[in-house]
Amino acid sequence: MRRCLELAAAAAAADEVPVGALVVQDDIVLAEARNQVEAQRSPLAHAELLALQQAFVRQGVKRLPGAVLYCTLEPCFLCAGAILHSRVHTVVFAARDPKFGAVRSLATLLEDPRLNHRCVVREGEGAAASAALLRAFFRGKRGADPSLPLPPGPDQP
């Protein structure tokens, strides 16, 4: 998770919403990515999705059944859907995302008994650091554009 937070900080330094993700299997990092929505000019260039796509390219496999995905923010529906298709075993996320989170906040998609795959979910590790990065980033943005939404607060880990 420390490396995830470094990736998130690197995203912020590049003027991207600070989110980082890592795919790990058997203690080996298969892929890592940070949010690249601005760089790629695509709202789909989320850290989790990019890390998974990279893992598939590198491994040449269609599933990652023994993998753990670490990320600094609760995955949204796009990323949670990608996680399910990837058959990732465990997802560890730091801060909750009360607006878009599909794992705990708006839904529990990774544990939905109707779907053909379920993940072990762990949350909280690094939550304060991740929330601090997000808050600082959005505060900076709000300085430039006060119409931007407020980020999750410290009471929303």
Add this chain to the structure above:
Amino acid sequence: MRRCLELAAAAAAADEVPVGALVVQDDIVLAEARNQVEAQRSPLAHAELLALQQAFVRQGVKRLPGAVLYCTLEPCFLCAGAILHSRVHTVVFAARDPKFGAVRSLATLLEDPRLNHRCVVREGEGAAASAALLRAFFRGKRGADPSLPLPPGPDQP
């Protein structure tokens, strides 16, 4: 939708689950794609996601607020999440997907009032043709491997 079905048929001919998608704006096709899960060896290479990614690359914009996404199968959570982030105005899909569909079958994600974007949804056009393609494809597969799941039937449009 006719072009979408052609793309789905092309997918089947390439031994891919037959799904096609098209992104249209002001009567101009911005992007089209077919399922490429086998070709790319990635479970994330869904037709809808590929078409949206292509549209962003081509247009150099981060949102597609006036666009219509046509697809031959009800989008899953991954693709519905991508559609929401893309701010697509309208989604038209042919056949429902009772196992993975996130627009009508398992959820109504594109019309969720908790999210910051909602789409107009239309369904049914081309449903019989799309379901026939899927059935034929999975029947062929089941011939080779009877353990594969059955596709949606004709009573599941």
